Amino acid sequence: MAIAVEACLAALDVGAPTRTKLADLLSPDERARACAFHSEQHRSRYIVRRGRLRELLAQRLGKKPQAIDLTNNAFGKPSLVDGPLCFNLSHSRATALYVMARGVEVGCDIEWRLPELASRRVADWLFSAGERAALDSLQGDAWLEGFFNCWTRKEAVLKGRGRGLSQPFDFDVSLRPGEPATILRGAGGWSLRALEPMPGLHAAIAVQAEDWQLLSSC
Structure with a gap:
């Protein structure tokens, strides 16, 4: 079940x-x-x-x-x-x-899609080489959306693991607009779901299980 x-x-x-x-x-x-x-x-x-x-x-x-x-x-x-x-x-x-x-x-993690928060410095620190390459393939609004897709999905997994920012960011997540949220490499046992509860608000949920159902309770 x-x-x-x-x-x-x-x-x-x-x-x-x-x-x-x-x-x-x-x-x-x-x-x-x-x-x-x-x-x-x-x-x-x-x-x-x-x-x-x-x-x-x-x-x-x-x-x-x-x-x-x-x-x-x-x-x-x-x-x-x-x-x-x-x-x-x-x-x-x-x-x-x-x-x-x-x-x-x-x-979980949520972030409003604010251009002033999307910086290359954050990407270089938090994103993997593969994620940075995927992000660099995007331009304009797609780049901004991809940035916040990656940020919230990475943060959701890191927060779920519960070891703070001292832990290695040794996993890759999907980030391209329109792609399902998924873990592409590493973070075994965890799975992701992304949602946009309001226009411009990125949200991601990470669960240490594969078979789960997301319910909106309020």
């Missing part, structure tokens, strides 16, 4: 009453981190991002959001202290993506 993988997209710019409600769900550590942001916008989006995460996990675990016990590994990947539900989250500006599955590791 295919593994069910849930994906949920959330807006992070909300009204003050909603933000206050979500702030009440946070742990003391999360509240302290929120207070450390100098930007009011960044503080507000962090509160909403973490509060929504707690709501989503609580709904699936049958607990109160405040009772969800979260931790991070040595490389910053979040997880439940105890429980079979694996999850990952990503955000870009005012949009967040949450991915959840039982018993299998997952990773």
